[in-house]
Ligand SMILES: CSC[C@H]1O[C@@H](n2cnc3c(O)ncnc32)[C@H](O)[C@@H]1O
């Protein structure tokens with residue numbers, strides 16, 4: 001293997017492969033060919049290796065790209081519009097009226113590119129999104145070079161995008177057709193939430209997901225109001241209702257899942273449901289603290305998401321990973337809850353498992369695609385360097401993310417975006433601010 005020519009040879013002070021918890025390789029290198037990791041070289045093998053491009057990362061961690069398991073990318077354009085509110089007040093009195101006036105194909109394209117710029121700059125390589133105007137989201141993913149899961153949103157009521165559930169489904173499935181051959185783009189079905197989607201529609205979603213082999217992405221058990229509202233309307237908690245409708249399966253990515261009994265945790269474990277944990281959004285909307293430690297102990301696959309920039313307000317998976325580790329501790333009064341290595345695994349491999357792409361990304365392993373990030377630990381803020389795993393979760397900031405590759409393509413090099421123009425992203429955001437204020 002020593003003399004094989006690679007497209008890229010990435011030599012790093014530390015590699016966190018995430019194959020085994022706590023594992024760190026020192027002074028190793030990753031050989032990439034055709035966008036794929038083809039070798040992990042030991043220190044003594046590096047001198048003999050040749051490559052078209054040598055990337056030296058002498059004080060950096062190289063690790064899998066972060067997987068944002070729940071987001072609404074285009075909501076970057078609504079960032080900071082309505083803060084310090086509870087979920088239903090925030091949605092019904094602020095966000096939905098704003099979306100009704102402004103969301104369009106152009107809004108989604110511009111907002112998604114802004115989001116992707118921010119996400120690359122904080123180490124995210126995959127986004128699992130749900131919003132409106134899906135072709136615009138997919139085009140943004142292709143333009144930016146981000147691995148993009150586009151959730152076809154489904155609601156019962158009219159919005160700028162659809163009239164009723166059947167209309168949302170028909171439009172979403174038609175937009176999906178345009179991107180079927182794109183390796184970076186995968187469409188999912190995204191019924192918004194138990195309080196906005198009927199039994200009939202959930203049944204249709206399950207049937208369609210099975211027919212088309214699609215994932216389902218839905219907000220579930222986000223607030224106590226949601227749970228109590230369901231008891232009033234259906235005489236059942238949302239999860240029991242969804243179980244009866246056949247929604248619980250390994251296809252389902254349930255966003256939030258804050259309010260869960262021990263029986264409900266056992267139920268999601270039994271059905272192989274994955275959970276997208278959104279610690280900052282849950283704190284900011286005062287939704288509550290998800291029982292992540294119990295979920296992990298029950299064997300549930302829990303990944304991490306940012307939610308949208310109007311409820312976070314950052315799309316920073318490095319910060320979200322830290323929040324996930326910290327919130328678990330304060331929620332249980334147990335400092336051992338969600339240790340650093342577990343938090344990293346949640347933000348990488350667990351996200352990949354939820355999305356059914358763990359054979360392709362989520363670890364630094366030979367045979368996987370080179371969705372990788374480098375984090376420079378040479379800063380004052382991350383000195384001294386006893387333990388890179390600790391620093392990634394507890395000390396490093398997104399400004400230390402130096403390089404990001406998706407399928408071996410550098411989308412961030414020395415902190416500079418290569419596929420997106422920062423000045424343009426900011427100018428477009430400002431245009432939208434002016435337009436939104438004028439209406
Ligand atoms: C139909 S998907 C997009 C839809 O969801 C809204 N939204 C954003 N964040 C949340 C959240 O935390 N809970 C519920 N709904 C949310 C977004 O504004 C769109 O209308």
Ligand SMILES: [Zn+2]
Nearest residue numbers: 219255307308
């Ligand atoms: Zn959400």
